[in-house]
Amino acid sequence: MTDAVVLAAVLGVAAGVVLTLLLLLSRRLARGSRDLGSxxxxxxxxxxxxxxxxxxxxxxxxxxxxxxxxxxxxxxxxxxxxxxxxxxxxxxxxxxxxxxxxxxxxxxxxxxxxxxxxxxxxxxxxxxxxxxxxxxxxxxxxxxxxxxxxxxxxxxxxxxxxxxxxxxxxxxxxxxxxEVSRAALAEAELRALRAQISPHFIYNALTAIASFIHTDPPRARELVLEFADFTRYSFRRQGEFTTLAEELRSIHSYLELERARFGERLSVVLTISPETLATTIPFLSVQPLVENAVRHGLEPGEGGGTIRIASRDETTHTEITVEDDGAGMDPAELSALLNGTDDAGAGTTRMHIGLRNVDTRLRQLYGPDGRLVVETNTGAGTLVRMRVPKSQPMNETGPA
Incomplete structure (x- = not known):
């Protein structure tokens, strides 16, 4: 009889514990449901x-x-x-x-x-x-x-x-x-930039290399390697983006080939902040600015000139500038060129197609604030400034 009473008491306590646990669990579930909202x-x-x-x-x-x-x-x-x-x-x-x-x-x-x-x-x-x-x-x-x-x-x-x-x-x-149209447009713009590079620069580069074959064979071999590096980078197929460091390597090859033509008439000054080298930038965005400075800033004059390439860290952005002390251009023509209006002459448009394409790509990628800022005047040289966000998680970079 005593054992039965004890067993009943134990079962009653156990049932009470189970009931208490169920009540606590139901309250927890109800509270969790409320935490998730109505x-x-x-x-x-x-x-x-x-x-x-x-x-x-x-x-x-x-x-x-x-x-x-x-x-x-x-x-x-x-x-x-x-x-x-x-x-x-x-x-x-x-x-x-x-x-x-x-x-x-x-x-x-x-x-x-x-x-x-x-x-x-x-x-x-x-x-x-x-x-x-x-x-x-x-x-x-x-x-x-x-x-x-x-x-x-x-x-x-x-x-x-x-x-x-x-x-x-x-x-x-x-x-x-x-998205498909945007990718096709980006590819078309890159083809336009490559088309600009091909006929003018390649002819001049090969002519310069040929001039050293008999007089300075080691120099000719160096220039052939620079030419190979430049063309490999310019005509690569890996993505729309690169790093500033990779673009500068290609610019170095380009300028070495141009120095073979201009000699002492072409001076280059680099002021690059090391912390900016890893910045992701659109592929072929700085190089056309440098080529524009050489072809349309310095090449028309007999005395040559100086090109200054600089980059600096601006906390959230990297600022890149390309400056020359060459011929410059009329600000009204520049505005018409960048805006794609009919006021820009056909010759001017052909000459500066790289500048306009870079400006268009930057606007598409980064909005109106991503546009090129150009300071120029006839006979006063040209300064081109671009600002690129340092954080671009959606934009992949690829090797040159």
Whole structure:
């Protein structure tokens, strides 16, 4: 009898402990739920999370291999039974319980393309109470695809959500196209800079090397190596960015080849802060400024001149300057050149194409504050200043 009483007491205590632990755990869970925000806030977070996961797969367009992953996240975002993405007359991605719905999706997509508006099938006869909403993906006024969401039953809220998600998907595709266009533009600008380098400089460099072959063979060999280093860097294919140190190495080779032509008439002064050498800069951004100083600042005059290249640390930015004491140019012509207006003469535009291309690239990368600052006047030389952010985590640098 005593043992039974003791056992009952022990079991009662154990039950009390378990109940207490459950109460504490429930309070902890309730507190944790509150820490994550209200139900509405948590729903907004989940929607944003799914959208962020879908976005990269839409940037490649509806024909990209990852578009299937986008469909999975779009279905979760809409909370629908299934999602189908249609490009033209074919289904490019589907997720969820979409078996046997391809024909319906294509029929609905055709109606969407014809009207360029949201279309709804409230009830599909062959699928019981299942309904579908088709939203156009419109870019530049053209329907490039259709998002079809299936649900049972089809609710008005889901129809509105499908329309909004369709607009968002179209924006992601358009952003991807802009990124491709930006890369193509950057490549075109680099080709323009390389085209500027090719005909004028290469001819002069080879002529200078040839002049030393018989009179000073060791010097000719040195110049051949400098020429190889210069062309290897200028025509490389690794990325849009480099470091200031790599660009300066190429500039050294360029100036050695120019000294072979100008001799003592060309003086170069370097004032480079060591802490700036690792700064990431756009590929071929300083070199064209130096070439511009030689070709259009010093070359026209018989007396030659001096080029000063400097860099300094400005805490958040690196400032790089290229200065010459040559011919300079009219400030009005310079402004017209950089702004791309018709006031710049055709000859001037051809001569300074490198300057304008560098200015355009800097504006595209760093905004209006990234533009070149040029101080010049006729007969007063030219000072070109560029400022580059020291922190550029999104811009990769590659070896020369």
């Amino acid at each position: 139900d509405a806030e948590q729903a907004a977070y989940r929607a944003l999370h799914e959208a962020s996961l879908a976005a990269p797969h839409l940037r490649g367009g509806l024909g990209s291999p990852g578009v299937g992953r986008a469909a999975r996240h779009l279905r979760a975002l809409l909370g629908s039974t299934a999602v189908v993405l249609v490009d033209g007359d074919r289904v490019v991605a589907a997720d969820g319980d979409a078996e046997g719905t391809d024909a319906t999706a294509l029929r609905l997509a055709e109606r969407v393309r014809e009207t360029a508006r949201l279309q709804v099938f409230m009830r599909l006869d062959q699928h019981g109470g299942l309904g579908a909403a088709g939203a156009p993906l419109t870019v530049d006024g053209e329907v490039i695809g259709v998002l079809v969401a299936f649900a049972n039953p089809m609710r008005a809220a889901l129809v509105r959500a499908a329309g909004e998600v369709g607009d968002w998907c179209a924006a992601q595709v358009e952003l991807g196209e802009l």
